[in-house]
Amino acid sequence: MSTRTLRGKVAVAGVGETAYYKRGEAPDPEFKLALKAIKAACKDAGISPKEIDGFASFSNDRSDPSRLAAALGCPELRFANMQWGGGGGGGAAAFGNAAAAIATGLADCVVVFRALAQGQFGRFGQGPRRNTIAGDFAHTVPYGLMSPAQMFAMKVNRFMNDHSVEQNALRAISLAAYHHAQNNPRAVMYGRPLDEEKYDSSRWIVEPFHLFDCCLENDGAAAMILVSAERAKDFPNKPCYLLGSVGGSHYRAGASVHNTPEYASSTFPTLAPRLYEMAQVSAKDVDVLQSYENFTGGVLMSIVEHGFCEPDECNEFFVKDRFIAPSGDLPLNTSGGNLAECYMHGLGLILESVRQIRGDSTNQVETPDVSMTISGPMVTPVSACIVGSEATL
């Protein structure tokens, strides 16, 4: 095995977020939301924002690191990083990029952040408004295939067809997220529970996705502060270490017009083994899982491709009780996730995975040591990460 690894070299010193808002309802512009989240993460870590010397984000975040460093009065900028690719596929990769910068001495204190104000900058879930269209989208949009739900339902239908997966498997994912959100005051869906009947009677967006299979669209920002592992115990919070991180995709995942050879996939078949190899754990060691829900079908395929369940066993495996903290054997999306806490392009899921290790989740699993997050399935590149307690080092 390669000795080049990020395992145990970087720790999360603090996490923070703004209040989470319904799409278009944030009282602040996006850039100010980013600043507020970074301030909150620094406060949680007990440091001044002026200690930050690096910034990492993903999905073409609009809050420019130089401007952030200027606004925060940071004496020195040493790392300004953007993970390529849209959607939430870059969340865990931004974490990995930031950690790599610290591990290799490029920077000492890097903030991973994401800020979104869709009221200010427009929505994701709508089709293009123009008269003509060229390039990849010319081969799909004129046929009414244009939104993220429509792009991914085709993959999920093929997977569900190949493995005879029933709708109830998707429903279990949604029910678990909404269940957890009822205990999380940060969650946009706090106080708005979901049951089987409400799910079943909800309208189709695109088969196989009901309304409650689709992520929210929100405004807000989230951030976390990374430092080298040697400093992990200099902060008020229980140490949480990065054990492994991967970002990328399989052979020709980016082939256009839906031509990737391994089509019915969450894009993790090559990455998941590398993640476990770096983290030196296996699926059975994972105590709690955050799995990005752009749509529940992506969670379905992600969980299969990370080795938690065989593809032909989904109907038995995907049941709500298994996913509920603290009693289930695979607590899933314990903050409510993108479906019911907030759609912060999945960075909120990584914050939740850290909170689980620290022991301050609103749906706390009993003393977890290995906490995993899967970011942005079905796009390319995607990413995933595992954090762990001191006992895992």
Next chain:
Amino acid sequence: MSDSYLNPGLPQPVPTSDGLDTPFWKGLQEEKILLQKCVDCNSWQWGPEWICHRCHSENVEYSEVPGEGIIYSYERVWHPVHPALKEQGPYIVVLVEIPEADHVRLVGNLLGDAHQEVKIGSPVSAAFEHHADAEPSFTLLQWRCCD
């Protein structure tokens, strides 16, 4: 064909300004499906690329494939995300693979009843939906089930 499957008003396709997919769109107007084939290694690829992804040859040409395919996947869309589709109701998008062209895939609509049962693996044949009055004119490639 005169009537279009979807209500009018969606963005209409035009070739890329660099010309990469121009032969495809011109071909459809002549009721031909032209896809990329490598002259050196004879393999097909789609979507369009500047070089062959298998042998890296730049000698990639557009060749005609038969208008016969297999449904690789599909979806029935209910929620309109574009104002032009507000009154549309459900519609079906299919992903069709072309066995005679290394199983490359094309996106289109499945003509007929939007409530019909769709079976992955079903054979389909091409139908050319001309938009002659559009400016510039264009043709969409649609599919119908073979009986």
